[in-house]
Amino acid sequence: MNENTPNPIIEMSGVSKWFDDFQVLKDVSLQVFSGERVVVCGPSGSGKSTLIRCINRLEEHQEGRIVVDGIELDQDTQHINKVRSEVGMVFQQFNLFPHLTVLENCTLGPMKVRGLSRKDAEALAMEYLQRVRIPEQAAKYPGSLSGGQQQRVAIARSLCMQPRIMLFDEPTSALDPEMIKEVLDVMIDLAESGMTMICVTHEMGFARTVAHQMVFMDEGRIIERSPPGKFFSEPEHERTKLFLSQILSH
Amino acid sequence: MSRFTSRYRWSWVDSVVLLGIIGFFGFIGYRVNTVLVYQWEWGFLPGYLFRWDEETQSLLPNLLVKGLLTTLRLAFWSIILATLIGFVTGMMRTSRRLFPRAFSRLYVELIRNVPPIVFIFVFYFFISSQIIPLLGLDTLDQRLGPSGQSVVEFLFGPVSLLSNTFSGIFCLALFEAAYITEIVRSGIQSVSVGQREAAMSIGLSRWQQMRYVVLPQAVQRVIPPLAGQFIILIKDSSIVSLISIQELTFLTLEVANSTQRVFEVWVFVAGVYFVLCYSCALIFRRLEMRLDSSRI
Ligand SMILES: Nc1ncnc2c1ncn2[C@@H]1O[C@H](COP(=O)(O)OP(=O)(O)O)[C@@H](O)[C@H]1O
Numbered sequence A: 001m002n003e004n005t006p007n008p009i010i011e012m013s014g015v016s017k018w019f020d021d022f023q024v025l026k027d028v029s030l031q032v033f034s035g036e037r038v039v040v041c042g043p044s045g046s047g048k049s050t051l052i053r054c055i056n057r058l059e060e061h062q063e064g065r066i067v068v069d070g071i072e073l074d075q076d077t078q079h080i081n082k083v084r085s086e087v088g089m090v091f092q093q094f095n096l097f098p099h100l101t102v103l104e105n106c107t108l109g110p111m112k113v114r115g116l117s118r119k120d121a122e123a124l125a126m127e128y129l130q131r132v133r134i135p136e137q138a139a140k141y142p143g144s145l146s147g148g149q150q151q152r153v154a155i156a157r158s159l160c161m162q163p164r165i166m167l168f169d170e171p172t173s174a175l176d177p178e179m180i181k182e183v184l185d186v187m188i189d190l191a192e193s194g195m196t197m198i199c200v201t202h203e204m205g206f207a208r209t210v211a212h213q214m215v216f217m218d219e220g221r222i223i224e225r226s227p228p229g230k231f232f233s234e235p236e237h238e239r240t241k242l243f244l245s246q247i248l249s250h
Numbered sequence B: 001m002s003r004f005t006s007r008y009r010w011s012w013v014d015s016v017v018l019l020g021i022i023g024f025f026g027f028i029g030y031r032v033n034t035v036l037v038y039q040w041e042w043g044f045l046p047g048y049l050f051r052w053d054e055e056t057q058s059l060l061p062n063l064l065v066k067g068l069l070t071t072l073r074l075a076f077w078s079i080i081l082a083t084l085i086g087f088v089t090g091m092m093r094t095s096r097r098l099f100p101r102a103f104s105r106l107y108v109e110l111i112r113n114v115p116p117i118v119f120i121f122v123f124y125f126f127i128s129s130q131i132i133p134l135l136g137l138d139t140l141d142q143r144l145g146p147s148g149q150s151v152v153e154f155l156f157g158p159v160s161l162l163s164n165t166f167s168g169i170f171c172l173a174l175f176e177a178a179y180i181t182e183i184v185r186s187g188i189q190s191v192s193v194g195q196r197e198a199a200m201s202i203g204l205s206r207w208q209q210m211r212y213v214v215l216p217q218a219v220q221r222v223i224p225p226l227a228g229q230f231i232i233l234i235k236d237s238s239i240v241s242l243i244s245i246q247e248l249t250f251l252t253l254e255v256a257n258s259t260q261r262v263f264e265v266w267v268f269v270a271g272v273y274f275v276l277c278y279s280c281a282l283i284f285r286r287l288e289m290r291l292d293s294s295r296i
C-alpha cells in the first residue's frame, strides 16, 4: 500500500443485499479511510445494522464489492476469518459470553485465534480492561455486572483482538440513561487514540464530538454524507432535516 | 438453595388427596391379604443375592446381585456411549451442511418411530453377527492375559459373556442416543444467535464457536433433560433381557420361575430399580446446582 495516496481501509461499492425478496441495501457505496470516524444514523429499519454487519460478514451481500484492509469479502472462508480478526464489533445487546468470567471473555479470542499464551492474553486483557476502566471486575461473571459495565467489557473484548477497525451497532441503546455516559466516554477515548470507527448511534452529542463524517441512511440507501458541521447545520435533504428535527427535539 | 424451596400451606385439598392415597394402598393391601390370601415369604431372597462358596470359603454374588452388577455396567457404558453419539449427532443436526443434517435426522426418526423391542431385535442380529466380530470383541477373551482378563471382568463383567454384554451396550446406546440427539439439538438452538455472532466477530472458526461458546452453554441447559433420559435408559436397559443379556430383569425372571415367589421377587426388584434411578436423579440435581451457583 502506498503511503502517499492512501487507499480506503474499507471500500464498499455498489453493495446490494436482499432478505428473501426484500431489498435491505440498495446500491450502497462507502469509503472509510484509516483513522476516520464515521457515524451512521437514520430511521429504524433503514438498514444501518445490515450495512455494518456486512463489513465483517455477519451478513452476506449479494451484489457489489466490499474490500476491508485490502482483503475482498467473497466466499473464501480464510478471507472472512482474516477480516473478522481485524474488525471488532460491539453489539446493542452486549452479547458477552455468560459462562466465562470477564477476563476469560477477553482472553478467548487472543488465545484461540491469535495463539497467545494464557499469561500474555491475560496481560493484554488486563491492559484493555484498564482502558475501559473496569479492571476490578475481571474475575466476575458478566451476569453480575450492570449494563454499562457489560458494554465496556464488550468493548475491551473486541479491543483485545487489536483490531484495525471497530464497528458499533447502537452500543448505548439498550442502556439505562445513567450508564450511557460511561460507555460514550470509553468510545471517545478510543476515538482519540486514532481508531478507525463506524458507529451506528443516535447519540448526536457524541456524533458531533467524534465524527469526521456523518452518514444518513433511509430505506436501504445512503441519502446524505457530510462532515458533522454541515450535516447538523445545513442538511441537504428533506428527509435528513425531518429525521434530525425529530431526534434533536428531545 | 432457597429459591427452589417454595413455601406451601397445608390445605384441606391436601388432606383429601393424602387420605385418598392411603385408602388406595390400604385397599390393595386388603385385596392381596384377604382375597388373594397370598402368603408373603421373603426368606429365600438373601440366598439369591449371595451364596456361600465351599471351595473358596467366601460369599459370592448370586443371580440377583449378578444381574444388578450387569445392569449397572450396562447402564454405565451405555450412558457414556449414548452421550458421545448423541452429542455428535446433535451437533450434526444443527450443521449448515445438508448431509450431516439429513443423516442425523434420518437416524433420529428411524429410532423414534420404531418400537424399542423391534429395534433391539433387528439391531441385535446385526450387531452380534457383524459389528462384534468386526471389532474382534468375540475373541477378546482368548487374547487377554490373566491381568487383562481381570481388568476387563471388572469393567464389563464375566469374560465369557463379553460379546453378549457388548451387544447389549451397543443396542441400548444407539437406541437412547437418538433421544439425546434431540436434547442436544434443542440445547444448542437455545443459545442465542447473538452469542454466535459475538464469537464470529472475534474471529473464532465455526468449530471454535461451537466448542468454546455454544456447547458449554448448551451443556448446562441440557443437564436436567439429559438426567431424565439417563434414568429412562436405566429403566430401558431391562429391554435387552429379551436378547438374553443376563441383566437384572432377565435373571429376576429366572428366580421368579424357579422359586415361584413372583410377588416378592418383582417387588424387591422394583425397589432396586427405584433406588438406582433415584440416586442417579439426586446426583444430577447436585451437579446442576453446582454449575448454577458457580456463576454468581
Ligand atoms: N435476518 C433478517 N431477515 C429478514 N429481514 C431482516 C433481517 N434482518 C433485518 N431485516 C430487515 O431489514 C431491514 C433493515 O434492518 P436493519 O439493518 O436491522 O435496520 P436498522 O439497523 O437501520 O434498524 C428491516 O426492515 C428488517 O426488518
Ligand SMILES: [Mg+2]
Pocket (backbone or CB within 6 Å): A048, A049, A050, A169, A170
Ligand atoms: Mg439496527
